[in-house]
Amino acid sequence: MKPGLSLRVSQHLSLTPQLQQSIRLLQLSTLEMSQEVEQMLDENPFLEVSAEEPPREEFGLAQADAPVRNEDLDVEAGAHAPAEFTAEVRVSSETDAELSPLSADDGQSWDGDGSASMAPDDGEWGGEAKAHGNNLDGDSDADVTELARSQESLQSHLHRQALALHLSEEDGAALRFLIESLNDDGYLEEALAELVDGLTGDDLEEREQMLHHFTVALSLLKTLEPVGVGARGLAECLTLQLKALQSQDDIKLAQARTVAVALRICAQPMDVLARRDIKRLVQLCGVPDAAIREGIALIGHLEPKPGRRFADVERNIVVPDVIVTQVGNGSQAQFRVRLNADVMPRLRVHDIYANALKQHRGGGTEASNYAALQQRLQEARWFIKNIQQRFDTILRVSNAIVERQKSFFMHGELAMRPLVLREIADELGLHESTISRVTTAKYMATPFGTFELKFFFGSGLGTDSGGNASSTAVRALIKQFISAENLKKPLSDNQISEMLKEQGIDCARRTVAKYREGLRIAPASLRKDL
Known part of the structure; x- marks a missing residue:
């Protein structure tokens, strides 16, 4: 075999660091997004928060409406598989060349020349709210999360009552141990013998004494408030x-x-x-x-x-990412969709640091320091761009959802129509996995309440007219039937199925049972009024 040289041209796809960050930011919830911004502000000196209103960046919603290339759809599809993140090839385009001076040999870095313009200026982007801090205006305002967590626990409540009991040192220690052994419901799941075995060795006399103290402590525990605490079942x-x-x-x-x-x-x-x-x-x-x-x-x-x-239940306050308001009434009603300014971080590149970096380009040791700082500047610019693209995508998807589910915003859940991710993806020219990321842990405030974006998607059930009824609308109809039933003779799942068929909706009994359980409604035998 004779060795030789050959030239081969091939095209591959890869996830650049910028695209990986864009995908990761897209799937974060509002709270996670705020934490990400906080971390980036702490780590990157070129990033800052400003209260000034900036001009709109060029790479905004207008550019996002441009048709998506097939190559980008393939990249989005590849983003769904974590194993493909290690590919050593990348997508190249004129836009990427303009926005990022990354070289083909350095596809996994943020390196740039420090002077590439990502927008007309490096000004702040965002709404009217701050991302840094808790948006508290003074010491008089309390963090709602801390207030929610300040509730007294069951153990603290019982320990406080135990202080009023005049017990020996051994009995007091046993009572405190039992209190700490309770589960969140107030039950003592482990037997006293098992608790004692975990504290004593092979000394039978010591074991008997400790078991006696635990028995006395358990009888005292059952006298404390709330009544029923310390029970085994x-x-x-x-x-x-x-x-x-x-x-x-x-x-x-x-x-x-x-x-x-x-x-x-x-x-x-x-x-x-x-x-x-x-x-x-x-x-x-x-x-x-x-x-x-x-x-x-x-x-x-x-x-x-x-x-x-x-129970120490973490109380998460849902802050909507999108707000829908009604304009007009009746058949002329229109619904306006806007981003919630309170969750939009206002970030900008620190002008003083960026200008200082451009003016001090040195050699030798300073060259390596300059390259590191230049990389951080490029990272800050890409972070601002990716955040803007995140909110622009959320707004586009929300607009498409409101347009498709206009009947819901006018009449409620009973008017919900079937909708799948593929419909929105095809309309916006995005990949289905991107729509899935956008609709996860993102919330929309509507005239009927605040809902996760995934709430507006649902499969369809066949109707006599040949159309489809949304599963969400069917659930609402089942809930309406049960709320109006006679408690002396509650409706069975089979009866509800027949009632739905009378409405022209083909829904089997098993499907009714699944929807009822999803609504956390008990079966007919447990709803019956005795």
Whole structure:
């Protein structure tokens, strides 16, 4: 075989650092976006926040409406697979050459000459809100997140009550340990023997003493408020609450009888109570049907999770990315879509630092420092551009959604029409994966409330007229049927399916059950009024 030279031309696609950052920013939520901006402001000295209103950047929404090249659609599709991020090839275009002086040999860096103009100027871009800080105007304003987290926990509530008990050192330590062993619902899931085994060694005498202290502590724990805390299961939790009612001095004779029946019910298997099997409970408890119904009604007013109101649930305040307002009334109504200025960061390149860098170009050691700073300047410019493109894409997608779902904005969920990601992608010339990223964790404020953008997408069910009904509209119709039902004879899933067929919607019983469970509505047997 004779060695030789050959020339071959090929075209490949790759994800440049700029495109990777653009894709990553697009899928971030508002909170994550704010954190990303904060981090970039801390790391990049060329980036700053300003209160001045800048001119609109050239690479904005107007340019975003231009048709998308097939090559870019392929790149977007490739972005869906993380394994392809390591490709060593890149997309080249005249636009990229203008915006970024990256060389083909340095496709994974932000290097630039430091003077490439990314826009008419390096001025700030964004809305009317600040991204830096918490948007608080003074010490008198409190961070709502911190306020939400300031709620007293179940453990703190119980520890505070335990301070009023005069206990020995051993019993107090055991009580504090049990309090910390409770789950969020207030239950003690582990047996006392298992807790003791984790604290003692092979000394049987020490184990017996500690088990005694834990038993005393558990009996004291069950006397604390909220009633039912420290129970091992649901039956014991309900029993503790019923016994607390039974011990009240002002309880009437009829109430005492009902409590006694409820205690008998709680002594039976919980699955019988969950099914509301009245006949079976009458046999097991040996009391009349009417008494069983009164006992079940009383149990229904008890708290199955004593620690529920102390649960440390992270309260996320949903801030809409897009706001839809109605202009006009009736058939002349129009809906205006705009970005929420409160979530749009106002960023600009630090002019003093950028100008100083252009004027001080040196050699030797200074050349390497100049290259590093030049790279940070280029990174700041690309970050501003990618943020702007993120919000422009969100606005374009939101406009398309509002145009397609205009009936919803006029009449509510019952007027929702079927919509899939592919329809919006084809209309805007974007890839379906891009629409998926845009509609995830982005919210729209409407006259009917605030919804995630994904809410407006749904599959369709066939109708007698040959069209399709949105699954969202079908869910709303099911919810309407159930809210208007007779509680003495609640609607079964099969009956709801038949009612939908009368409306011209072909929806099977299993589909009704799936939608009902998605709405967190109990089955007919549990909705029945006893």
